[in-house]
Amino acid sequence: MACGAIAQPAAEAAARHGWPLDVHPLPPLLHNRPERIAPAVAEAVADLGSRYDRVVVGYADCGTYGALDAVCRELGVERLPGLHCYDLFARPATVEVLSAEEPGTYLLTDFLVRSFARTVVRELGLDRHPELRDDYFRHYARVVWLVQTRDPAEQAELRGLAQEAAESIGLPLTVRHTGSGGLEAALTALVSPR
Structure with a gap:
């Protein structure tokens, strides 16, 4: 599952590389309320976990101040590195x-x-x-x-x-x-x- 702001480039990368995966975006407007990101990710991972062998999180921290990392640890999933998508694009x-x-x-x-x-x-x-x-x-x-x-x-x-x-x-x-x-x-x- 991915942040809606990077879902399209993630899907394009998957297609270019032939990765056998599906991209499930969450609403990009969650960035306007970053305290809602970790709960939304937890819900999405729980839902997708019943349908897929492996789920990864296409989010940087995105203003959650570690709350997303705590959810990822709890659910045993990995996320993209960085503080925000700017780190991912520009490094x-x-x-x-x-x-x-x-x-x-x-x-x-x-x-x-x-x-x-x-x-x-x-x-x-x-x-x-x-x-x-x-x-x-x-x-x-x-x-x-x-x-x-x-x-x-x-x-x-x-x-x-x-x-x-x-x-x-x-x-x-x-x-x-x-x-x-x-x-x-x-x-x-x-x-x-x-």
Whole structure:
């Protein structure tokens, strides 16, 4: 089972590598309430465990502050490494450098670029209360889009959406190409036979 924000790239990696697995996504909006991630994962693993020989968790910690690790230990399953999906796409060292360069860095993945209007603007109520923007984002200084797609046409489309997202929260946009190699390497290690 996987975080809805990385389910599609995980399924694409599985297809490319011929891994005999199914990807079962959980709602990506769980990230807006990270205290709900560990219970949702526990429920999904319990359900999938009755149907599959092996279940792995396609989540980084994602703001659970160790609660997801506790669930994984209790259920005897493994999860992806890292604090969040940014570590998986850009690798932890790159995320650390970006944060050191500018502590007020707001990161976007391709998924977040596509869904920003729904997952951020609508869910935070900025569409109804734009005056909250400065309260939510006052400590940020820039948006960094971690580009995973290598398709030029898709990059061009997403570039426009990333610019709109950055402008909607009043921040400049920086683009960093990461690809999806970090996620693929982590998935390979996670799904390899034990």
